[in-house]
Amino acid sequence: MMDVLKKRKELIIIISLLSLGAVVRILFFNKEGLWYDETLTALSLRMSYFDMISERLAAGHSPLYFTIIYPLAKVFGTGEIVVRLPSYLVSILSIYIFYLIAKCLLSDIKFSIIATIFFILSALNVYFAQEARMYSFCVLFVLLSFYFLIRVMGENSLKLWIFYTISTAVACNLNASTIPLIFAQLAYVLIKREKLLQFILSLMAVVILYLPMGFFYLKREGLDFIEWLSPVTLRTFLEIFYGFGYRPLPSITETWMPQTVITALEYLSLYFSGALIVWAAVRYFFKFSNKTEHMYKEKDAAVLLTLWFFLPLVIEYIYSVIKQPLLGPKRYIITLSPAYYLLLGLGLKSLHWKMLKNALVIATIVLFTFALFSFYISPKREDWRSSIAFIDDKLKPGEVMFGSISTQTMYKYYGANEDLVILDIKYLNARGFAKGWILLRNIDYQNYSELIEDLREVRSLLFIDDYQGIKLYHFER
16 A cells, blocks of 8 residues: 555656646747757758758768657658657656656655756756757757666666667767767766676677767768857856856847846856755765765765766866867757756755755755746747748848848748749849848858948948847848
8 A cells, every 4th residue: 555655656746747847848939930050950851861861961960860850740840849849858758767867866755856846947958848959869868878877787687788778879879969978977887896897898889889970970070060169268167057057048139137137146056056066076975984875875876976967078178178169058068967956956965954955945946947937038049930021021023132051041941932042142242233131140240241331332221120139131222
């Protein structure tokens, strides 16, 4: 009878957490249209399968994510909701796997629930749950990889080793940014000095399964084709703490809050979360006294989580300094976020003063909820949907349209006029067009601002609007 009640209670907890996660991730799901990278996903899914694979490889992307969602697109099309739906569903499944890991590592149902709530309220994970890219899939398979690693350390099962190998190989093949996590797992196994041979054999299988993509990246000289990343500084490293906490992504326009308030919340998140995580790591990682079984399990959890969170950061930081910038964009470190929230939970659990512990739990949830609210109401993606709809509505016979490669790509998805040819913006003054439109991302506008200003001298140039990071102009003689 007690087992039945326990299982029923467990089921209620899981359903409640998944329901909360589903609601949090569905709110404002389609408020903003697709941004450039998402549109590349949608347009790729319109191709034949082999053309899609060739096109994605040419762009430097692993085709695995596109292969997984390709059947869905062929059945239901490539609308905004359809191409984003797989990421949403996968992110909900990630919540369940996260909760299982939390139960294994925190050994406390209350703080397992609290850590899972942190993960659910993570604005960064909500963002990628609403994006038609592979990063929510990366989070899921990294969680599965660590879950099965934890399981095989406790029970020697061939089935679990196979599951670990497959989930790790899938994670690596989804995106190369997950590879440093293998070094964290290797370090953990070396520290435990248990089942090293089995782990090495599994790792060899992962390497074999990754070889096709590995050779492809080597042929492209690694990640040198990523030219838009900013130089890495120490601040970049520190920003990760409040990136996972208060401010996950910068808004592309002015936000509703004063900058001083934003800065205060950023630093509160930075120091608060940093202190708790370092406390959890130091208290358990380096404590060798009081070696009870309970203390040993908590230390073991702290070792794994510390390696999971910090070692990949150190590897990517060193790579960024020696070779080229890699650390910075949240998409490349999103798979570290589960360790961040688990370390927060472990740090809070380890506090001895019950009143302080409860106050900090409430404060953390309030902070994350406030961050999520800010995330919902702040613009995050360029509004190609509205800007192109405006042009299609106002476009008259004889008018032309100028833009960049991004403009051409986005119009191919959102545009209603299939016959409209978008001319390269650099030819704007070289051809004698009487009237037309200019549509550019702010990033592209910076490259052509002088050209557009020169146009004012010979044409009547009217600035129409700034659609969340996109500038729209109309010109005529």
